[in-house]
Amino acid sequence: AQTVTQSQPEMSVQEAETVTLSCTYDTSESNYYLFWYKQPPSRQMILVIRQEAYKQQNATENRFSVNFQKAAKSFSLKISDSQLGDTAMYFCAFMKHGEDDMRFGAGTRLTVKP
Amino acid sequence: DVKVTQSSRYLVKRTGEKVFLECVQDMDHENMFWYRQDPGLGLRLIYFSYDVKMKEKGDIPEGYSVSREKKERFSLILESASTNQTSMYLCASRGRGAADTQYFGPGTRLTVL
Numbered sequence: 678a679q680t681v682t683q684s685q686p687e688m689s690v691q692e693a694e695t696v697t698l699s700c701t702y703d704t705s706e707s708n709y710y711l712f713w714y715k716q717p718p719s720r721q722m723i724l725v726i727r728q729e730a731y732k733q734q735n736a737t738e739n740r741f742s743v744n745f746q747k748a749a750k751s752f753s754l755k756i757s758d759s760q761l762g763d764t765a766m767y768f769c770a771f772m773k774h775g776e777d778d779m780r781f782g783a784g785t786r787l788t789v790k791p
Numbered sequence: 792d793v794k795v796t797q798s799s800r801y802l803v804k805r806t807g808e809k810v811f812l813e814c815v816q817d818m819d820h821e822n823m824f825w826y827r828q829d830p831g832l833g834l835r836l837i838y839f840s841y842d843v844k845m846k847e848k849g850d851i852p853e854g855y856s857v858s859r860e861k862k863e864r865f866s867l868i869l870e871s872a873s874t875n876q877t878s879m880y881l882c883a884s885r886g887r888g889a890a891d892t893q894y895f896g897p898g899t900r901l902t903v904l
Contacts (some may be wrong), residue, residue: 768833
């Protein structure tokens with residue numbers, strides 16, 4: 678079974694600075710998808726960014742970008758120009774191609790300080 | 792605007808009670824999921840359904856059952872609630888395409904006394 682590890686339970690960053698959240702995963706598959714989800718306090722979880730394993734190029738969504746290292750099985754999330762609204766739990770997730778269920782890490786609680 | 796709704800945000804039940812958690816999605820999604828979220832453990836899949844009347848066990852199905860009689864509705868049932876089922880329960884839905892986005896409901900925080 679695939680496992681997803683987020684080694685940083687909590688992180689903090691000053692507003693306007695850059696922060697990187699780590700995620701590693703374990704799989705023998707070659708074709709899969711990776712995701713970062715954000716869960717703000719008392720609000721619904723939303724998708725931040727998605728990466729398809731067969732794509733070499735790292736995904737980017739505005740201030741959010743990933744560093745996907747397939748050989749190292751690493752998928753980190755970089756948040757640039759951090760904003761107070763980025764304060765949330767962030768979950769890394771893995772889904773094997775052709776399957777329906779997604780595997781989640783334990784989450785990283787990010788606090789953006791003014 | 793896509794929407795996944797859950798019947799309650801907060802629920803308090805007593806040990807031994809039968810508990811129903813309802814989830815409704817308005818996106819005509821084939822796949823629906825029930826997760827349990829606990830601190831330090833992330834989201835763990837309880838059950839999922841890929842079609843009406845179809846269900847698959849996830850990682851932690853013990854003590855739970857599910858029902859999907861209509862495409863838009865997926866219910867989680869705790870036959871006899873226990874204190875170790877106190878948790879946050881999240882429902883999600885997703886289309887059949889691998890690249891489809893998975894949408895989550897707001898969650899139900901269940902306390903079993």
